[in-house]
Amino acid sequence: MNAGTTESAGPSSGSSAERRREQRGWYFYDFACSVYSTSVLTVFLGSYLTSVAKAAADAEGYVHPLGIPVRAGSVFPYAVSVSVVLAVLVMPLAGAAADRRGRKKPFLAAAAYVGAAATTGMFFLEGERYLLGAFLLIVANASVAVSMALYNAYLPQIAEPDERDAVSSRGWAFGYTSGALVLVLNLVLYSGHDSFGVSEGTAVRICLASAGLWWGAWTLVPLRRLRDRAVAPGGEGAVGAGWRQLVATLRDMRRHPLTLSFLLAYLVYNDGVQTVISQASVYGSEELGLSQSTLITAVLLVQVLAVAGALGMGRLARSYGAKRTILGSLAVWTVILVAGYFLPSGAPVWFFVLAAAIGTVLGGSQALSRSLFSHLVPRGKEAEYFSAYEMSDRGLSWLGPLVFGLAFQLTGSYRDAIISLVVFFVVGFVLLARVPVRRAVEAAGNPVPARI
Template sequence: MSRVVPPGPQADLAARRHEQRGWYVYDWANSAYVTTVGTVLVGPYLTAVATAAACPDLPAGAACEGTVDLLGFIAVSPNSLVAFLISISTVVIAVLLPFVGAVADRSPRRRVLLARLAWAGAACAAGLFLVTGDDWALGATLLVLGNAFLAASLTVYDAVLVDIATPDERDAVSSRGWALGYLGGFLLLVVNLGLVLGADALGVPDGLAVRLSLLSAAVWWAGFTVVPYLRLRDRPPTHVVGADEAGRGLLGVARGSVRQLVATFREARRYPQTLLFLGAYVLFNDGVQTVIAVSSIYGSVELGFATEQLIVAIVVVQLVAFGGALAFGRLARRLGAKRTILVSLAVWTVVVAAAFVLPEGRFGLFVALAAGIGLVLGGTQALSRSLFSQLVPFGKQAEYFSLYQAAERGTSWFGTFTFGVVQQATGSFRLSILAVVVFFVVGGLLLTRVDVRRGIADAGNEAPRVV
């Protein structure tokens, strides 16, 4: 088969399936970094390393009152370091991604760009193995860069969905990708948690067990990225500004990409339904990210669960999310992506309301809520991606998905900020978690106002049979 094919999905079903199977594997690949590194291990480990730097002679069990100098002039507590790093990552990503999208839309070799960004991120993750003692600055730098490369690669990856799936296939293809990602993240996380929790029995120092787990996520991410790199096909760019500059070296590509980006921002007003959906997504996705971010705090502080119990809940979420993404993909075939997302937002609202009244210490009920989160987590994210792909003009997928990723990550502090403000004002974690319902309700109301058929027509795309 030729490496280069015409723009858009291939007409041959077998050829499309070949590319789609390769595309799924990138979700499987990068989810190892998201779960093992970003969600579970790197936060506590970097906090411990920063504490060693701030308070080198700290007695066991004592609180560290020292600080580390972030960026050379910001004194931060070791316990706050990771939160600040996430904020810095958010700013870097929000600025970087629109340019990545403009370059990707002009590139005739997106699979190569995707792989290079992924391998750069995996190299940063592998570098975390070298973070020992009090070398928190190296870990901080690698974490910010790893997060940025991940977001950049996902911008390219999401845009490829339009190249490999017809409008009628996208909900199912996107859902399968998310499902496989949750399964991959779950499997490696279970192995790594076994290593970390059983380090003493295995005769492995605790720090080394964490570092080996971080390294395993990097190897997993880099190794499985080879599959989409080999299976995806190259396509010539279409509908780009300054295409004549593409062959004029790096400077020409950069200049043309900036011109493309400016033109896209000017033209965005022609797609009001796309922008309305993006606004709705920012709100309800902020609710999703907030629940993910604060659930462990809520479980430990308000409900009194031990760390081991919270780990069990995380594993349950990952496992159930695999089936949930597939189930919601099937539901979308009947209801359409928009209606199915609205169903998921209703479930999110019920889950958060149930968490508000959950009695302290009822671990079985807490696990049931974790299963409820897993059920709708993958479906909400997968169908949002596929629905947005229907609303973006062909030839500018990566640029619009860069806005999608930047909006998701650049505004993801609204919900956690609201949670913190309510907790500080009321002293109640329960009222704080209840406040998150607003993001699902308002985001859902905005989504009901999105005219999907009109948005698809405005973008010049073919509508799926069920909208």
């Protein structure tokens, strides 16, 4: 197909066999990049980058990037925050450019390999090179966000409306599978580094770099399988460029208020999900007094059970619809937080039970949210709108940590902080329940599936 060919952007433009081939390729991008989130961001980089910053700190515990005094322990969260800002700026622009040209794949490749290269470069993070570590983290974290926005935008193009819940769930399952597999391999190296003849720091750097190599290698599969769809010239997607395109995207979304209503609901409850995941280890170590090995085992348990949870909730959605299934998962999230509030200290078994519950609903709630949103996106605006979705997923998830931090600051109790997050799931439940999803699908100009 050449660039001048106009083809429907929907899945009907190819045969069933071609669609299945693309779907199988699409799953493998989750398989490729999820190891970054699991091994790098969740497990290894935070503590290691902090140790590097502390090695470079002065006697009072401060480093001085650009002459600004920063506590060594704040380098990692500040770098994550900067990466979020960068991602928010780049995602809508990349999405709009991809839609305008009908060529998502080159943008996906660029974002994926910039991120994979930055992650692989973390092998050189040693000594006092905290600025290098912060820079690589900013690049990698922004890149994975941009690439996921473009990756998600393929969903309405490779799956018929009635199969999107299952396809999205399989993608998440692939991601959790690879995250668990690579984390197990990394933990074998980390825990047995002496027997492998390397230091603890070198083992960590190998684990970080291996995630980048994995990300880059497996990205070849979706790049070979996915197809670009050309778009007709002169449409709305061709209006503006750069910042003008960002403004045009936001204005265009105002024409679809029901889609925006879903995004608002998703923003609220997903902020709660992301905060629980990011703060669970702090709660486990500081409030419950659990060891690092216990916390890492819990992360593995979440990864493994999230695979089954994503697939199981995908099946539930076929019977009850994605909206009802997501609402049910939000009720379970609320129960999890209440149970976490009463969790006894020094009891790893009960912490594992809580981790198992989180894993069961984590993958499914994320997968079904993605597939439900895909029905609410106007044809030809996939990358643009999924950039906004990805911004809701990553770029605006600051309110939950703020509430968690303020609750701890005011009460001095992590138990009060964790229970404060219930508000996100309750409000998100109410907002999602009020969205008439069938009308929203029709308003976006898409066919309404039998179950939604």
